[in-house]
Structures are given as C-alpha cells and as structure tokens.
Amino acid sequence: MQGYVHGGVKGKEGLVFKDNLEEPRPGKGEVKIRLRAAGLNHRDLSVPTRRSNGDPDVILGSDGAGIISEVGEGVQSVKVGDEVLINPGIGWKENAAAPPEGFQIVGFPGDGTFAESIVLPEENAIQKPSSLSFEVAASYGIAALTAYRALFTRGQLKSDQTVFIPGIGGGVATFLLQFAKAIGARVIVSSRSEEKRKKALDLGADLALSNEDDWTNVAKEEKVDLVIESVGAATINRSLDLLRSGGTLVIFGSSTGDTAEINLRAFFYGQYNFLGSTMGSADEFSAMLDFVTNHSIEPIIDASYELGQIENAFNHLAEAKQFGKIVITM
Ligand SMILES: NC(=O)c1ccc[n+]([C@@H]2O[C@H](COP(=O)([O-])OP(=O)(O)OC[C@H]3O[C@@H](n4cnc5c(N)ncnc54)[C@H](OP(=O)(O)O)[C@@H]3O)[C@@H](O)[C@H]2O)c1
Numbered sequence: 001m002q003g004y005v006h007g008g009v010k011g012k013e014g015l016v017f018k019d020n021l022e023e024p025r026p027g028k029g030e031v032k033i034r035l036r037a038a039g040l041n042h043r044d045l046s047v048p049t050r051r052s053n054g055d056p057d058v059i060l061g062s063d064g065a066g067i068i069s070e071v072g073e074g075v076q077s078v079k080v081g082d083e084v085l086i087n088p089g090i091g092w093k094e095n096a097a098a099p100p101e102g103f104q105i106v107g108f109p110g111d112g113t114f115a116e117s118i119v120l121p122e123e124n125a126i127q128k129p130s131s132l133s134f135e136v137a138a139s140y141g142i143a144a145l146t147a148y149r150a151l152f153t154r155g156q157l158k159s160d161q162t163v164f165i166p167g168i169g170g171g172v173a174t175f176l177l178q179f180a181k182a183i184g185a186r187v188i189v190s191s192r193s194e195e196k197r198k199k200a201l202d203l204g205a206d207l208a209l210s211n212e213d214d215w216t217n218v219a220k221e222e223k224v225d226l227v228i229e230s231v232g233a234a235t236i237n238r239s240l241d242l243l244r245s246g247g248t249l250v251i252f253g254s255s256t257g258d259t260a261e262i263n264l265r266a267f268f269y270g271q272y273n274f275l276g277s278t279m280g281s282a283d284e285f286s287a288m289l290d291f292v293t294n295h296s297i298e299p300i301i302d303a304s305y306e307l308g309q310i311e312n313a314f315n316h317l318a319e320a321k322q323f324g325k326i327v328i329t330m
Contacts, residue, residue, distance in 0.1 A: 003115030004310045006048045007057035014048055014055075017310060021059070024111065024119040026072035031122050033084060037138035038113040038307075039063030040317050040326040041171060042255060047108045061328075062088040062106045063141025064113030065134045068125065075122045084125040085137040086113065087285045089145070093123070095153065095283045105142070105279065113138075114310060116330055123282065129293060139299035139325040140292065142279065146252055147175035147228075148288035149280035155226045155250045159184035164224045164242050167231040167255070168205070169196040174300050174324045176228050177203055182295040188219060188242075190235070199323045203300070216241050226250070233257030240272070248273040300324030 002019045026032045038061045047060060065085040068078050078084060088106040092099040106112050106120065128137045150172075151157050157180060165176045168189035180187045181204040189200045190209040197208035207222070209215050215238050225247050227239045232254030240262070243249060249272060267274075280288070291297070302322040305313040307330050317326055 001116040002307060003059045004061070004307070005057040005059050006051060007055055008053070010049070010051055010053050010055075012045075012048055012314075014051070015060075015311070015314070017308070018057075021115060024117060026070050026075075026119050028073045029075060029122055030072040030119050031068050031075055031078055031125050032070040032117055032119050033064070033066040033086070033125060034069040034117050035064050035066040035113055035115065035330050036134035037065050037330065038328040039139045039141050039143070039171075040313055040328065041142045042253070042317070043105070043142065044107070044114075045314065045318055058108050059111040059113075059115045059118075060107050061113035061115070063138050063143075064118065065128055065137035066117075066330075069117065071122070077122050078125050078127070082125075083128040083130070083134075085128045085132075086118075086120065086141065087124045087126055087145075087282055088142050089279050089282065089285070090121060090124060092279070092281045093283065095281045099279065099281070114307070114328060116307070126285070126289070129289070135301065135304060135327045135329060136298055139301055139327055140288070143171040143325065144175045144288050144292065144299070145280040145285050146277070147172050147179055148291065149284050150228050150250045150252045150277040151176055151179050153280070153284060154275050154277040155228060155248060157183065157185055157226055161225040162186040162188065162222060163226040163228060164188045164190075164239060165228050166190045166235040166239055168200045168208070169193060169320060169323050170230060170253075170255075171322070171325050172230060172252070173228075174203070177205055178297050178300075179291070181205075182291070182297060188222060188224065190215070196323050228252070231255050233260040236260045237262065240267070240270075243270070243272060246271045248275060250275045250277050252277045301327055303327070304329060306330075
C-alpha cells in the first residue's frame with residue numbers, strides 16, 4: 001500500500017513516500033480502516049526532528065476518516081462498511097487531570113494515517129455523523145480535541161468572559177476561536193499576517209492584534225480572563241501582560257521554543273493560574289463531537305492535497321501560511 005513514512009535519517013530528510021508498504025491486519029479488538037482522508041498537524045513536522053538516525057520506518061499522521069474494511073476477533077462497536085473518524089488518542093478513556101500511563105498518539109510510535117489503511121483499537125474508530133464529508137471528519141482530530149480540553153475543561157471559559165488566542169493561523173487556534181464564539185465569549189486574537197487577522201475577524205473575532213502592535217496599548221480597555229497559548233517563547237510574556245490579575249493562562253504548545261524567562265514577582269503579584277493541557281480523553285472527544293454538531297461548527301480547511309502530493313502539504317504547513325487545517329485525500 002502507499003504511505004508517507006519517516007525513518008533512517010533524523011529530521012525531514014528521513015521523510016519518504018513509499019508504495020510498497022505491507023497491508024496491516026487487525027488483531028483481537030482491532031479494526032482496519034480504509035482511509036479516505038487525513039488531517040495534518042504541527043506534530044507531523046516535529047516527530048521527524050525527535051527521532052534518531054537509523055530509526056525504523058513509521059507512517060506519520062494522527063487524524064483521519066474512512067471506512068471499516070476488516071474487523072478483528074471480538075470487535076462489536078463497528079462493522080465492515082461503517083464510516084468512521086479517528087480519535088487520535090490511544091488509551092485515555094475517562095476524563096482525568098492527566099492521561100494514564102501508556103497513553104499514545106496515533107502516528108508515532110505506532111503507524112499513522114498518511115497511508116491507504118490503518119489498524120487501530122476498535123474504540124478509536126468513532127461512527128462518523130453522516131452529514132460530514134470524509135475531509136471534514138478528518139479535520140477535527142487532534143486540533144479540535146486539544147482546543148476543546150484547553151478552552152473548556154482546563155480554561156473553564158464562560159460566555160461572559162474574554163479569551164486571548166495568539167497565533168490565530170494555527171489549526172488548533174482556529175477551533176479555539178470557533179468554539180469560544182459559539183458560547184458567546186469575547187475573543188481577541190493575534191497573528192503576524194494581515195490576511196489571517198482579516199480571516200479571523202470574518203470568523204467572528206472581536207479584535208485582532210498584529211505582532212507589531214504594542215498589545216497592552218492596543219488592548220488596554222480589555223479585561224482578558226483567559227489566554228490560550230501555543231506559540232510559546234515568542235509570545236508568552238506578551239500574552240501574560242494582557243492577562244487580568246487572577247486570570248488563567250493555559251498552554252498546550254510551544255511552536256517557537258520550549259524555554260522562556262518569566263518575571264516571577266509580576267506573576268505572583270498578579271495571582272495568575274498557569275495550566276498545562278494536552279490532547280484530551282475519549283470522553284472529551286465525544287463531548288467535542290456533540291459540541292461541534294450542536295453548534296454546526298465545521299473546520300476551516302485551508303488546502304487539500306492528494307496522498308501522492310503529501311510533500312507539498314508538508315511544505316505548506318512548514319511555511320505556516322495556512323489558516324486552519326490542511327487535508328490529505330486518498
Ligand atoms: N499538547 C497537545 O496536545 C497539542 C496538540 C496540538 C498541537 N500542539 C502544539 O500546538 C502548537 C500549534 O499546533 P497547530 O497544529 O495548531 O500548529 P500550526 O497549524 O502549525 O500553527 C502554528 C501557528 O503559530 C504561529 N507562529 C508560528 N511561528 C511563529 C513565530 N515565530 N512567531 C509568532 N507566531 C508564530 C503561527 O500563527 P500566525 O501565522 O497567525 O502568526 C502559526 O499559524 C504546536 O506547537 C503543536 O505542536 C500540541
């Protein structure tokens with residue numbers, strides 16, 4: 001079968017499109033999904049940089065949707081022919097403060113969705129609402145799940161509050177904006193790109209800051225209750241400056257660097273809450289699906305590529321030109 005793998009050489013040099021991959025077979029409690037679409041995430045760029053020279057091939061990709069083509073022994077929740085989307089978190093069922101030991105994300109260390117087929121535990125194959133196309137269904141995955149937990153479970157955003165989302169062009173960030181506006185909260189965003197700021201305003205953002213602006217000056221009338229950070233080192237201090245005393249900053253990513261210097265005195269005088277968040281449980285995945293269905297929230301799809309053109313999709317993501325999700329079709 002065809003698929004996009006990483007192996008042999010650390011970094012993006014180890015990425016190769018292959019057409020002679022072995023077809024996977026489902027074991028007990030597993031299903032094989034004939035993939036029809038997959039979604040890209042920032043993670044697909046970072047996994048190759050975290051692997052070593054000589055590592056074996058792994059098929060990348062965490063998000064996807066397709067049709068059940070084979071079921072292993074004992075599978076009951078789905079049958080051959082069912083249309084499903086993938087919950088990309090393996091081994092985290094109930095909501096909890098943190099994922100249990102052994103929690104994994106589809107697409108490393110196990111094989112992922114940038115291929116014609118994938119085998120997963122049956123509980124990761126969720127019935128696809130028939131109203132959703134495969135491309136749309138494949139675009140929720142990691143991004144929508146992460147946004148849901150960060151905003152509601154961790155951030156506890158309420159409709160009368162204001163949330164600040166830096167780096168609005170990102171796949172998770174666009175879901176954050178859509179989810180926060182769906183409950184009626186006030187949303188401030190930032191982006192380096194004028195085009196992305198305009199798109200965010202069209203999508204309902206109340207205020208869009210340029211990275212060149214002095215944020216505290218432009219937003220001095222605002223009372224930001226919650227910041228959802230993922231840009232990391234490049235924006236974390238500027239984001240904290242916007243937060244009202246006693247407010248909460250939730251961080252789930254660090255695209256521009258893992259380390260940052262924070263003024264501790266200003267932090268404790270500000271009585272801030274600083275919370276980490278990552279992915280979400282299977283319960284949160286279904287709550288997220290109910291939420292997007294009830295509020296008719298569809299992912300913003302920036303671009304779609306065929307599996308054979310996946311290298312172009314990776315370049316598109318690496319250049320950070322997208323607004324929303326990039327999708328692969330099979
Ligand atoms: N913990 C988890 O469970 C989890 C889940 C999903 C993602 N993540 C992490 O969260 C981050 C975002 O993920 P994603 O998939 O949404 O990423 P993405 O689609 O690649 O978006 C990243 C955004 O960050 C902003 N950005 C990038 N470089 C920047 C710079 N030098 N200065 C300022 N802003 C910059 C850009 O926004 P503008 O162009 O608008 O400025 C860009 O669109 C990544 O680090 C990812 O690894 C973590």
